Amino acid sequence: MIEFSSSDIVVSLSAVIVSVENNRPRILILPSDDNKEYASLPSGPYSPESHRTLELGLKAWVKSRTGFDLGYVEQLYTFGNLFRSQILEEKGLRLLTISYLALIHPSEISEDYNACWQNYYNFFPWEDHRKGRAASADKLLEELYDWADEASDRVRRLERLERIQFAFGGGRWDPDRLLYRYELLYEAALIAEAVRDWNAWPEEERVRLPINRDNPGSLCCKVESGIPLMYDDRRILASAIGRLRGKLRYRPLVFELLPEKFTLLQIQNVMEAIDGVSLHKQNFRRLLLAEGLIKETGEMDRTSLGRPASLFRFRKSIYMERPQVRMGQGNN
Amino acid sequence: MIEFSSSDIVVSLSAVIVSVENNRPRILILPSDDNKEYASLPSGPYSPESHRTLELGLKAWVKSRTGFDLGYVEQLYTFGNLFRSQILEEKGLRLLTISYLALIHPSEISEDYNACWQNYYNFFPWEDHRKGRAASADKLLEELYDWADEASDRVRRLERLERIQFAFGGGRWDPDRLLYRYELLYEAALIAEAVRDWNAWPEEERVRLPINRDNPGSLCCKVESGIPLMYDDRRILASAIGRLRGKLRYRPLVFELLPEKFTLLQIQNVMEAIDGVSLHKQNFRRLLLAEGLIKETGEMDRTSLGRPASLFRFRKSIYMERPQVRMGQGNN
DNA sequence: TAATTTATACTCAAACAGAGTATAAGTCAA
DNA sequence: TTGACTTATACTCTGTTTGAGTATAAATTA
Structure with missing residues (x-):
C-alpha cells in the first residue's frame, strides 16, 4: 500500500511558547550553551510509541522539561526542506519538524522558573x-x-x-x-x-551575497535586525507570532494570556504587546463590550493608579457563538 | 543533539487537488478498487533523497501520477495520531501525513484525463x-x-x-x-x-454509539451525510476546503481557478461554487472593481446569453498591495 | 416585436470604524 | 486640602463599508 521505508527521516516537535508579562510578549527559548553558538526553540522528539497524538506528545515533553502545562496549543507548519540541519544531513538524515504555537496562562507561571523567557521583539x-x-x-x-x-x-x-x-x-x-x-x-x-x-x-x-558597503568583501548585517536563532528557528518563530496575531483578530485567544479576572486595559495591553501596535482605548472598549465575550464581575481593580477599573471575566459559555474579536486602530 | 531514531514512523504526503468546472467544485480522488472499500485522496511517499522540499516532492509526485502541474500549493496540517492506519499500526509503524491544498488552473486540465474528478459536495x-x-x-x-x-x-x-x-x-x-x-x-x-x-x-x-432508532441495535447513519473516504481522508478534505474558503476571502486565489480572461460572473460563479453560498451580484461587482485586482481587456464575452459581459484579466502586478478580496452576502 | 436573459449603473439606509471631547473617580505631592 | 496627574468611562461626529434594492442597457430567442 505505502511502499517505502522512512528510516532516513528524523521527526521533531518544536514549540513557540508564548506568555505576556508586564506588557512584554515573551517566548521560551533554550539558551545557547558552550557547544552551541545559537539559542533555540524548545524541541523534542516525536515518540509515537508513547503518545497517541502529536499534541499530547508535545504537551508531555514540555511538561517534563519545563513543568509548564500548556494551555492553548495549535499546530503551525511542518518543515522538511533540505539545509535545515547540517549535522543530520551529513549522516544522510532529513530533519522533519512539526512546529506548534502554545500559550501559557499567567496562573501557570511560577516565579522560580524565569530563566528562559525572552521578549520576542529581541528577535524582531x-x-x-x-x-x-x-x-x-x-x-x-x-x-x-x-x-x-x-x-x-x-x-x-x-x-x-x-x-x-x-x-x-x-x-x-x-x-x-x-x-x-x-x-x-x-x-x-x-x-x-x-x-x-x-x-x-x-x-x-543562494540569496543575495551580503556586502557591507563600508567594508567591501565582508559578510555582515549592518543594521540591528534582531538576535539570530539555531537552524531556522527564527523563521518558525516568525510564523508563530504572525499566526498568533492573525488569529487574535477573529478568535478569543487573548483570554488564554490573561488572569481569571482582568480589566479592559489589561486586555488591551496584551493585544498591543502581541500586535506591536497601539489601539484607540475608547473604541477598543466599545468593541469588546459589543462582543459580549466578557462579563462584569462587579469587583473593582484598585491596584493601579487613577480611577479604579471594573474587573471582567471571560464568558466561556458564549465562546462559540461570537468568534470575532475585532480591534480598532490608531493611537490616542 | 537529537537523540532518537524514527524508524517507526512512515511519512506520506496527501493532496487535496481542487478545480472548478462548470460551477462544480471538484477534487481529485483515487477511486476505490477491488481491494479497497473506500476511495482515497492522492497520497505519495515523502522521499527526502530525491526532493529538496516537501512541496517539490508533492509536485513531482502528482505530476508523475496524473500529469498535472499544480498551480497554487499550500501546506495544511500534519496528522500523526493513532488509529489512522490499522495496517501500518499492526506492524508497529505510525503514519504521519502532511496534507496539502493545491489548485489546478483550468488551462492545465486536459479532456483525456477526466477519470477521477468528484464534486466535493458529494462528500459534504x-x-x-x-x-x-x-x-x-x-x-x-x-x-x-x-x-x-x-x-x-x-x-x-x-x-x-x-x-x-x-x-x-x-x-x-x-x-x-x-x-x-x-x-x-x-x-x-x-x-x-x-x-x-x-x-x-x-x-x-469512543464517540457516541450510533443507534438507528428505527432499527435499534444496528450501527448506521440514517441521513445522507456524504460519501465516506479511506482512513481520515474526509477529515483532511474538510480541513482543505475550509481553509480554501477562508483564504479566498483575504487573498486573491480565485484567479488560480479561472482562465486567463474572464467575466465578473465567472469569478462570482467560482466563488459561489467553492463557498456554497450565493452572492449579491451588484455588490460583488462593486467590491471587485474597488479592489483594483482586475483590469478590463476591452474585449467582450459573447458566448453566453444576454447582454455581453466585459472580459477582465488579473493584475498580477498589484497582487501584493491589496490582499483583500472581500465579498458581499445574500441572494438576488 | 415582445419576452427573456444577463450586464451594469445608481440609490438608500443601517452598521461600523476612526478619531475626538467630556466627565468621573481615584492617587499623590505640596 | 487642594490641585496636578492618571486612568476609566460615556458620548458624539463623520466618513466608509455593507446589505439590499431599483433602474436601465444590450444582447438572444420565440
Whole structure:
C-alpha cells in the first residue's frame, strides 16, 4: 500500500511558547550553551510509541522539561526542506519538524522558573510599533531599497519594490505580515541567518551575497535586525507570532494570556504587546463590550493608579457563538 | 543533539487537488478498487533523497501520477495520531501525513484525463447552500438535536446545543466552518467513518454509539451525510476546503481557478461554487472593481446569453498591495 | 416585436470604524 | 486640602463599508 521505508527521516516537535508579562510578549527559548553558538526553540522528539497524538506528545515533553502545562496549543507548519540541519544531513538524515504555537496562562507561571523567557521583539526589533514606528523598521527599509536597486533588470527591481511596499511601507502597518517581512529580509540578506546559511546553499539557490558597503568583501548585517536563532528557528518563530496575531483578530485567544479576572486595559495591553501596535482605548472598549465575550464581575481593580477599573471575566459559555474579536486602530 | 531514531514512523504526503468546472467544485480522488472499500485522496511517499522540499516532492509526485502541474500549493496540517492506519499500526509503524491544498488552473486540465474528478459536495452534501439552505443540513440538524438530548447531564447538553448552534444554526451560515461541522457530525456519529472507526478506538475515547432508532441495535447513519473516504481522508478534505474558503476571502486565489480572461460572473460563479453560498451580484461587482485586482481587456464575452459581459484579466502586478478580496452576502 | 436573459449603473439606509471631547473617580505631592 | 496627574468611562461626529434594492442597457430567442 505505502511502499517505502522512512528510516532516513528524523521527526521533531518544536514549540513557540508564548506568555505576556508586564506588557512584554515573551517566548521560551533554550539558551545557547558552550557547544552551541545559537539559542533555540524548545524541541523534542516525536515518540509515537508513547503518545497517541502529536499534541499530547508535545504537551508531555514540555511538561517534563519545563513543568509548564500548556494551555492553548495549535499546530503551525511542518518543515522538511533540505539545509535545515547540517549535522543530520551529513549522516544522510532529513530533519522533519512539526512546529506548534502554545500559550501559557499567567496562573501557570511560577516565579522560580524565569530563566528562559525572552521578549520576542529581541528577535524582531522592527515589529514593535507601540511607541510609534520602530526606528529599525525604517533603517531596514533603506537597506531594502538598496537591495531593490541591485536587481538585475527593471522588472525584477519593480517586483522587489512592490514586495518591500507590501511588507513595510505604503498605507497601514499590518502586524500580521511579520512572516512576510522576515522572509523578505532574509532574502535581502539583512538577517544574520541568511549570512550564516549562505555557504550551505547551492549556488543557484543562494540569496543575495551580503556586502557591507563600508567594508567591501565582508559578510555582515549592518543594521540591528534582531538576535539570530539555531537552524531556522527564527523563521518558525516568525510564523508563530504572525499566526498568533492573525488569529487574535477573529478568535478569543487573548483570554488564554490573561488572569481569571482582568480589566479592559489589561486586555488591551496584551493585544498591543502581541500586535506591536497601539489601539484607540475608547473604541477598543466599545468593541469588546459589543462582543459580549466578557462579563462584569462587579469587583473593582484598585491596584493601579487613577480611577479604579471594573474587573471582567471571560464568558466561556458564549465562546462559540461570537468568534470575532475585532480591534480598532490608531493611537490616542 | 537529537537523540532518537524514527524508524517507526512512515511519512506520506496527501493532496487535496481542487478545480472548478462548470460551477462544480471538484477534487481529485483515487477511486476505490477491488481491494479497497473506500476511495482515497492522492497520497505519495515523502522521499527526502530525491526532493529538496516537501512541496517539490508533492509536485513531482502528482505530476508523475496524473500529469498535472499544480498551480497554487499550500501546506495544511500534519496528522500523526493513532488509529489512522490499522495496517501500518499492526506492524508497529505510525503514519504521519502532511496534507496539502493545491489548485489546478483550468488551462492545465486536459479532456483525456477526466477519470477521477468528484464534486466535493458529494462528500459534504450539507454544505451547498447556493440554492437556498441545503435540505440535508436541516435533516442533520434534527439528528444533532437528538444527540444533544442524549447528553448525560444538563451542562453537557447545553454545551452540545451551543456547538450545534455555532456550526449549523443561529444567524448566518458561515461557509468557513466546514471543518467544525464535520467534526461535530463525526462526534455525533452521523458520519459513516465514525461508525466504521468505532471499534478501533479505545472505550473511553469512543464517540457516541450510533443507534438507528428505527432499527435499534444496528450501527448506521440514517441521513445522507456524504460519501465516506479511506482512513481520515474526509477529515483532511474538510480541513482543505475550509481553509480554501477562508483564504479566498483575504487573498486573491480565485484567479488560480479561472482562465486567463474572464467575466465578473465567472469569478462570482467560482466563488459561489467553492463557498456554497450565493452572492449579491451588484455588490460583488462593486467590491471587485474597488479592489483594483482586475483590469478590463476591452474585449467582450459573447458566448453566453444576454447582454455581453466585459472580459477582465488579473493584475498580477498589484497582487501584493491589496490582499483583500472581500465579498458581499445574500441572494438576488 | 415582445419576452427573456444577463450586464451594469445608481440609490438608500443601517452598521461600523476612526478619531475626538467630556466627565468621573481615584492617587499623590505640596 | 487642594490641585496636578492618571486612568476609566460615556458620548458624539463623520466618513466608509455593507446589505439590499431599483433602474436601465444590450444582447438572444420565440
